[in-house]
Amino acid sequence: MSEPIIICRDVHKWYGQFHALRGVSMEVQKGEVIVIFGPSGSGKSTFIRTINRLEEHQRGTIIVDGIELSHDVRNIAAIRREVGMVFPQFNLFTGLPVLHNITLGPIQVRKWKKEKAEEIAMQLLERVGIPEQAHKYPGQLSGGQQQRVAIARALAMQPKIMLFDEPTSALDPEMIKEVLDVMVELAKTGMTMLVVTHEMGFARAVADRMFFFDQGVIVESGTPKEIFENPKEERTKLFLSQILHH
Amino acid sequence: MTSTTLTTGKQEILPPPTERYTVLGWIRKNLFGSWFDGILTIVGLAFIIYAGVGSLRWAFTSARWSVITDNFALFMKGQYPLEQVWRLWVGLYLLAFVVGLLWGVFVRQRSFTAWVLLGAPVLFALIVLIIGGSGGWLSLLLVDVLAVAGWALARWQPQRTRRAAITLLILYFPLLILIIRGFGAEGFLSLVPTNLWGGLLLSLLIAVVGIVFSFPFGVLLALGRQSQLRAVKTLCVIYIEFIRGVPLITLLFMGQVMLPFFLPSNVVIDRVIRAMVAVILFAAAYLAENVRGGLQAIPKGQYEAADAIGLNGFQKMTYIILPQALRAVIPVLVGQFIGLFKDTSLVALVGLLDLLGIARGVLANPNYIGRQIEVYVFVALVYWVFSYSMSYGSRRLEVALGVGER
Numbered sequence: 001m002s003e004p005i006i007i008c009r010d011v012h013k014w015y016g017q018f019h020a021l022r023g024v025s026m027e028v029q030k031g032e033v034i035v036i037f038g039p040s041g042s043g044k045s046t047f048i049r050t051i052n053r054l055e056e057h058q059r060g061t062i063i064v065d066g067i068e069l070s071h072d073v074r075n076i077a078a079i080r081r082e083v084g085m086v087f088p089q090f091n092l093f094t095g096l097p098v099l100h101n102i103t104l105g106p107i108q109v110r111k112w113k114k115e116k117a118e119e120i121a122m123q124l125l126e127r128v129g130i131p132e133q134a135h136k137y138p139g140q141l142s143g144g145q146q147q148r149v150a151i152a153r154a155l156a157m158q159p160k161i162m163l164f165d166e167p168t169s170a171l172d173p174e175m176i177k178e179v180l181d182v183m184v185e186l187a188k189t190g191m192t193m194l195v196v197t198h199e200m201g202f203a204r205a206v207a208d209r210m211f212f213f214d215q216g217v218i219v220e221s222g223t224p225k226e227i228f229e230n231p232k233e234e235r236t237k238l239f240l241s242q243i244l245h246h
Numbered sequence: 247m248t249s250t251t252l253t254t255g256k257q258e259i260l261p262p263p264t265e266r267y268t269v270l271g272w273i274r275k276n277l278f279g280s281w282f283d284g285i286l287t288i289v290g291l292a293f294i295i296y297a298g299v300g301s302l303r304w305a306f307t308s309a310r311w312s313v314i315t316d317n318f319a320l321f322m323k324g325q326y327p328l329e330q331v332w333r334l335w336v337g338l339y340l341l342a343f344v345v346g347l348l349w350g351v352f353v354r355q356r357s358f359t360a361w362v363l364l365g366a367p368v369l370f371a372l373i374v375l376i377i378g379g380s381g382g383w384l385s386l387l388l389v390d391v392l393a394v395a396g397w398a399l400a401r402w403q404p405q406r407t408r409r410a411a412i413t414l415l416i417l418y419f420p421l422l423i424l425i426i427r428g429f430g431a432e433g434f435l436s437l438v439p440t441n442l443w444g445g446l447l448l449s450l451l452i453a454v455v456g457i458v459f460s461f462p463f464g465v466l467l468a469l470g471r472q473s474q475l476r477a478v479k480t481l482c483v484i485y486i487e488f489i490r491g492v493p494l495i496t497l498l499f500m501g502q503v504m505l506p507f508f509l510p511s512n513v514v515i516d517r518v519i520r521a522m523v524a525v526i527l528f529a530a531a532y533l534a535e536n537v538r539g540g541l542q543a544i545p546k547g548q549y550e551a552a553d554a555i556g557l558n559g560f561q562k563m564t565y566i567i568l569p570q571a572l573r574a575v576i577p578v579l580v581g582q583f584i585g586l587f588k589d590t591s592l593v594a595l596v597g598l599l600d601l602l603g604i605a606r607g608v609l610a611n612p613n614y615i616g617r618q619i620e621v622y623v624f625v626a627l628v629y630w631v632f633s634y635s636m637s638y639g640s641r642r643l644e645v646a647l648g649v650g651e652r
């Protein structure tokens with residue numbers, strides 16, 4: 001096996017006195033799709049946000065694409081160029097039209113020509129199925145459409161890794177599918193993905209490995225088959241039974 | 247959900263009902279809705295008629311407006327030499343062109359544009375009256391033509407003019423000061439010392455310079471106050487809180503009276519410039535607090551998304567955070583600018599001859615004893631016209647920029 005594209009070793013994170021991540025270790029290979037699940041407050045968001053330094057970890061090592069996350073802003077900038085992120089609340093830039101939301105990063109960070117950036121942005125909007133919305137403002141779109149724009153915005157930077165933090169948790173049921181479909185397509189292209197989600201259908205269909213988080217630690221991990229058919233830990237069993245037969 | 251929205255086949259789609267008012271219906275609904283409303287309406291009406299008739303009678307019978315007409319040029323431009331008034335016109339021409347450009351680039355609203363193209367001549371006619379003499383109607387026409395030319399140019403080449411328009415706007419103010427002030431003893435743009443600037447011209451210059459320079463300074467202070475760097479933050483807080491703690495008039499006095507004690511005796515700073523600096527320093531502190539309010543209203547998610555796509559701090563602020571924050575506080579900022587414009591009248595108290603200073607000077611002339619009311623009514627009217635235009639313009643600007651819609 002080649003060098004993992006993400007290496008986390010014994011990652012700890014405190015919010016004030018509160019110990020939110022208590023020694024998380026994970027290695028992700030290029031092209032893997034990882035699903036992270038677990039109860040609310042277990043540190044899932046905190047963990048994936050440490051990978052692009054939206055949260056700073058205080059102990060342990062995180063190496064992304066061969067670059068170690070440290071206080072060096074150049075390292076942080078280099079990693080953020082290669083890592084895209086999708087947020088639960090979309091976080092589109094409300095003051096900019098959809099197209100500018102997508103082209104801003106490529107033009108400012110990648111230094112592409114405007115024409116090139118717009119061409120690629122339109123291709124991405126095509127891919128997520130909403131090219132006709134390019135000139136609207138985010139507030140004029142439905143939640144599902146906004147989240148698809150957010151995915152296009154992250155992809156426009158041509159990242160090597162995509163992080164998804166509960167991308168469908170704020171969506172109405174009929175919109176969840178349109179976003180998951182885009183993510184499934186993306187997984188098929190060989191993108192390395194870390195997805196925090198409770199959409200177990202998605203996990204079963206595309207995840208290579210799953211990680212169960214509870215109280216800031218990884219309780220159990222395995223392939224979807226192992227997790228769904230033969231969970232080892234009591235806590236995993238209990239949690240799965242809660243979310244699968246509610 | 248109602249059945250109408252569910253059954254699409256059978257029921258027709260109706261336009262929303264329009265409310266129709268007759269004049270009488272409107273009056274009954276809005277002025278005589280209840281007996282209490284009725285009484286208020288009648289009392290209010292009686293007062294308006296009483297005060298209105300009284301004022302009009304005074305204005306047309308007992309008031310003697312010659313004090314205004316005789317000194318009109320003085321009120322408008324102080325002692326600025328008549329043979330140099332063309333320079334003020336040049337300043338206006340440039341302004342018209344720059345505003346036209348900016349208009350074409352930034353304002354997308356047709357009806358608004360139509361309003362401005364019609365309204366501008368009226369406004370300029372007013373200004374012609376104000377500056378008076380020399381150019382007259384031909385100059386007015388040129389102002390309007392230049393504004394429309396700028397607008398058309400921007401419409402024709404929006405991409406290319408965008409940057410040019412902003413550059414011109416930034417260059418405009420130093421250039422304006424250069425044109426009005428001039429340099430060298432004689433020749434093409436001979437020096438017109440600032441002690442000759444006066445009247446409305448001086449009030450407007452102090453206000454405009456105050457607004458233009460306090461704006462970037464205030465934004466920087468607001469950002470500094472949010473900075474992670476302790477030293478920067480502390481400095482900004484101290485500055486803002488100190489300035490907000492003292493009245494403008496004390497700053498003006500410090501600038502005029504105390505500053506010379508601290509400077510070496512061979513360094514002389516122009517009095518008008520000292521007043522301008524005091525106004526800038528003062529306005530910046532208040533502006534910083536208003537901008538900070540706008541910054542605090544920006545959700546955390548906007549910062550995070552900007553970080554996540556790899557923007558650096560400067561890009562994040564200029565492309566994402568500041569535009570939203572500033573758009574949100576436009577009404578407050580315009581309110582502050584109107585206040586600043588009116589506050590410039592305080593410079594009269596430190597001996598500068600702005601509109602109010604000239605008014606006091608005119609009243610000190612024995613020929614015009616007892617004409618206080620005429621003079622102060624006139625001064626108030628001039629302030630009102632400008633303040634109201636700013637306030638009206640800002641409301642239209644909000645609509646044009648879609649404040650509150652996104």
Ligand SMILES: Nc1ncnc2c1ncn2[C@@H]1O[C@H](COP(=O)(O)OP(=O)(O)O)[C@@H](O)[C@H]1O
Pocket residue numbers: 015018020038039040041042043044045046047
């Ligand atoms: N900014 C913060 N300040 C303080 N505590 C926080 C902060 N963010 C998260 N936490 C706490 O850290 C824990 C983990 O949060 P999070 O990673 O968001 O959980 P999850 O995404 O699994 O629901 C929670 O107990 C939460 O209250």
Ligand SMILES: [Mg+2]
Pocket residue numbers: 044045046166
């Ligand atoms: Mg979370």
